[in-house]
Amino acid sequence: MFSPAVLTHWVPATADVHGDPHDDRLRVVVDDTLPDNRSVMLLELVTGGGCLSLTPQRATQSGLVAGALVDPDDVRRALGAAGVALHDPDHLLYLPLEEQAVLLDESPPSGTRQLDAGDEGDGAAFAGFTAAAPPADLDEAFVELDHWLVVGTFVDDRLVSVASAYPWAGTTLADVGVLTLPDHQGRGLARRTVRALSGRALAAGHEPQYRCQLDNAPSVALARAAGFAPLATWQVVDVDD
Missing domain, CATH: 3.40.630.30 (Gcn5-related N-acetyltransferase (GNAT))
Structure with a gap:
């Protein structure tokens, strides 16, 4: 439906995210190349699922493990408990x-x-x-x-x-x-x-x-x-x- 260039940019190759409408869990991706202003990124696909990308420091801080599949509510609780606040979400179209x-x-x-x-x-x-x-x-x-x-x-x-x-x-x-x-x-x-x-x-x-x-x-x-x-x-x- 969308250009491969779009999916390649937003969904890391290691995320193994296919957009399952019956599974909204997020794949945790730890990436040591993320800049400070993108040290935590939460992407939720409209087709279901998505990924949470974060630096190793942020992962340790929030107790989230690379490769894990985590419920979105649990992700937000973990980030909140670690004092990590997120901006209001944007649509990506x-x-x-x-x-x-x-x-x-x-x-x-x-x-x-x-x-x-x-x-x-x-x-x-x-x-x-x-x-x-x-x-x-x-x-x-x-x-x-x-x-x-x-x-x-x-x-x-x-x-x-x-x-x-x-x-x-x-x-x-x-x-x-x-x-x-x-x-x-x-x-x-x-x-x-x-x-x-x-x-x-x-x-x-x-x-x-x-x-x-x-x-x-x-x-x-x-x-x-x-x-x-x-x-x-x-x-x-x-x-x-």
Whole structure:
């Protein structure tokens, strides 16, 4: 259903996780290459099961043993008892292979095109866009003109929706952010902007990745409308807790 590149990145080869809907236990993976801000990662596949990846120090701290299959509630209790807090979970959504084939044959609608940080006109249009956007929405969406790939949708020569993407953790996954100005929401502009960006990313050999928090229902609905499907939920250690 999903590209092998997605599963290879998120599910360690040593995890032996196949997504069993009748078994939600998590495989414990001890990995001494994890950085401090990823020293504990909890991945729960929507198809069932998943894995807990953690450094040797975190494993010792929480009493979890490499290779063990552990109930998710027991994992959370062990981490909590060890004083390990996790950030709120994110949805991880990707384009199924059949949707990718559709996108690669799809042409962006008129008014939707790639933006260039070096183009003065695009720079001015983006500056006007950010000036009109609510600051909190800008911060959450994390769309930037200097990202690896940026696509915008114009209405009456005004930039009203932007999607941007950057390579995720040194991989060919392309993490997507999107924002539409409030007075143009509800018109399908975000969907067409995200699809146009996703098609360009795929053509460049990258895999679009859509992340959002579980309680962000509008963002989940947008991802679904743009053709994405959920792979898993993902939590990382809160190093500031």
